[in-house]
Amino acid sequence: MSWPITGGLGRECATGHQELLVTGHKDGSLKFWQETGEHLQILYKMKSSSHFERLEEMETSDKVSHAVKHIEICLESRQLLVAGISGQVSLFRFTKQELCSTIAVVNIPLLGGCPSSIPSCDVPQSSNSQSGKEIRRQRKIVSRESTNSLDTSDSGDERIVPFKVRGAPVKRPAGFVPELACFIPWPSHSKVDQITTICLNSSYGIIAIGTSSGLALVDTTQCSLIYSWSTTELYGSDPTPSVQLSMQLSDVASPIEICESANANSPIDVSLSNPYPLKGSFIRRFAKNAKEKREVLNDEPQKSNNIARSRSFHSHISEEGDSQRESPSTSRLLNSSSPSTSSQSLEKSTSTQSQESIASLSFIHSHSKKNDSKMTQCLWVGTSAGTLLALNLILPEDRFTSTIVVAPSGTVVKMKGRILYQAFMDSFFCIVSPAAESYKEAAKDSSCSSPDRALSNRINTKASLAPQYFNSIDANEDISQILIVVAESEVKVVALPTFGQLFVQKFEEVPLVKASTTHIRGYPCLMCLTAAGHLTVLSLPSLRILQTCAMFPHSVEYDDPLCQKTAFSDHGLGVYMASPTELEKYTVCSEIADQTNEAIGELFVPCEMPEAPKNNSFLKGVSSIFGGSRQDPNEVDLILSENIGVKNNSGVNSMRSVARIIPGPSVAMDRAQAGGVSAGQAASMALQNLNERSEKLNATVDATEALKSNAMSLSSRTGKLVEKYEKKKWYNF
Template sequence: MSSLENISQEGIQCLAFADSYTKKSDPTSLLPTLWIGTTLGSVLTMMINLPEADLRHTQPVVITTSGGPILRLKGSILTMSFLDCNGALIPYSYESWKDDSKEGREGREGREKRERTPTKQGSGSRTSPVPAADGDRQFVVLASEKQARVVALPSQNCVYRQQIVDTDFVVKSETVSLKDSVCLVNYLSTGHLVAYSLPSLRPLVDVDFLPLTELRIAKTFCFSNRGHGLYLASPTEIQKFTIDAEFCQQLNEMLGELFLPRDMPEPPKESFFKGLFGGGARPLDREELFGESSGKPNRAVARAAGGVGEAGARVSAVAGEVARAHQAVLERGDKLSQLEDRTERMHSHAAEFSSSAHHLMLKYKDKKWYQL
């Protein structure tokens, strides 16, 4: 650090383990190293000297910081990745690697082991050779909140640089494989998605995508290979996106239906017990009890009606018969009044019975048949 006051303000932002050519004095040695990116834009390297496998339990691992490159960029370091001399992406140590050209030859005895740089040769991420200084075998891609650089190793010369933003900052940056090449994809605080080719850092994509409105988006925004990415749109929703036009053309073929329409079944018929116990109090009227819907009238009622007609005929002939008919009509009115009173009482008793039946149903609703 240039000032002792800034030591307490600097922290580690990202780490990357890689086999890299870090020494200018020994350009042919490929050493395991740990690259450290800090919040103030510093890039430090730590060389790891591993003992032989049979001596691991007796000899310690030696870590040195001298001799490695020290680089400085503007803004906090966001990502560090490595390319071989042809511009192919070198996978990280934790990623699986498979060489398709060696498939089918593993069973041969006496196969010569060839030294190789662990690159994804079989994955199709290969570009044309990149002009570099003599002896350079590797490129390291460094991206910060403000700019990006491509540094050749072991000469440690900056071969390409790009100022991504001036006043704003980069939220997320990642080196991904897209089709047959490698590119650096960035999500800016202005909501733009910006992509650059590697290692030349030529602009490829600049599109207004998503405004940075919440901190949750900045924390969960990430990129993956083939131009895909995702972020947490809400506390319960994940939003996926892509910058690959070929994937967008095939999207309609990959869509499906989660639910299939089905006709609603017919409602079940109301059972007798449900209408008796579960219906509650029901209003009753005179028409329902004594009207046409109540059924056929009694034969005695029909005979009484016929008697009234004959009495009417006799009233027109004889005055005495009229008096007797008038008396019969008065008596019939009294009987109708009594019948109405009885109907009222019957209605009241029916309501009480319905209420009692409902309470009885509630009492025995949750009990089994053997508990009754």
């Protein structure tokens, strides 16, 4: 919308950066707003549910809805990922011209269900050396055409999904065009497997979908399912070969807990109790001279089955009759020294692990193993049980003919409470984000399988504004990257690849419910929302509390709609839904707060008026006579009198007298004397003319200054307009 009121003047852009707001609505629509100025301006509208059709058997269900739950947008590649509350996920790609295309459909198997939804694990014994830690794609053929029938080839059970994609190619206008649709099946007609988080990476060509029971990866290049896991399978119940690691810990250690094991039967859980970081210096988690002893156990064939174990996620608790693994949410020490074959303990473990859900997802090019200097493409997965897992992604050069390989790193970082957010910084303490593919038109889109495509991280912080901690770091300390993990009860800064804790900040009394990295005046910071409704700003990477202020008048929970409708942005900005129809924008940066007055429009704009008449003019008297205003009668006498201000000795004005002067014989002499001008009178008249000229010159100077001021104001507005169009993003059309 334009300026929302009649009259006044609005301002397009008050700050030097553009701000885009995307809102999802109950009917499945999306709206793009420009929130740079003092009011929202609509840019674009679209429907995220126009390509879905409700199934007949789900017409009467009240749980089926097109409401939008999660939105993920990639500005560089102009891709949009939208997830609904009924388990539908859509990928949109921006195009500048009309396009007639079909929508690929990926049917994701039931996550956290029976093992029949997972490919068979009957692998020959000789394939141990080849499989290693790699997990190949779940081979599943998905038609490029829109399908009206559901694909149940991966499971013998009937899939419960509420929608289907409309068939036949459709000519769609320019804008965001749907390209891929994914369906998360329901466990039952009365229960929905809620989507808890989504993540999109255009450079990797992968979509990650986290639900309340598992994780699924989808390849956007081949439009097919890479693999799907339940939360239990993410830990790898029994990878082989068995490797035991023994480490020497330094005397000064940190309370971080890392499980990095190649064998779940002999895991390592390091738990120390030093709740306070060192003053002004970094703490190294492990000693530099740590030694690793690897003992490879002989693989013995199982009596119950003849399956060759490989270091993969194919194994399940129900398939392993001689191993038991407890969820990190129930035990901080994974103890498998006493295996159990009791079905009761297996059911207990399964029921406990099923409560764990995926809480956060992030793609990054980072270290995934301890003391491994090699950086690879990774997917970091945070769970509601307080564990952070790292999955290695091996991307082939040819994405159209080769498959993506997923390998578990064996690294598990344990935190207290639900994992809310994770971020990364480089060795210069600059916030980094994963690589993104640049936008290309569909007609000119070359093969995205180029081997020299950039997969390195992007630096978001200016190097000149990065924090300086070089004096406090040991010269021998090898810090290539920094991991920032935010949980409900604590925030930790971990050095990679040593996985040594650098800083920690506890929030045990009032937990956190939301967090995100930002920049305040160019410096990296961490914005956190607490359960008490307060906004806390922490410095990075030292985690010092910079500011704490009240945000909401009441407490909020993680699943509170108010918390879910609160968003953090860069430059210390944020927005939240104050009411179902009102949005409020806030900032924690004083520099932007000082610009608030400049961002507000003018309700009353001054208009140029003509010059006011002089006080001694004849028009003023006439206007006072016919204007109806009450004036002093003496003023009227002064105007109409021939001798202004001359009164007789009695104090009565001559205008009121009846007598009249009769000219006599001396009239000619009086006129001659009046015509003569003395030198003094001439000087007086010259001085009066000079004063009048000075007044006119002053008026001219004032008019010139006013003209100059108007020109400067016009120049300023023109400069802002030029700056706006120079920084105009692709979505301002």
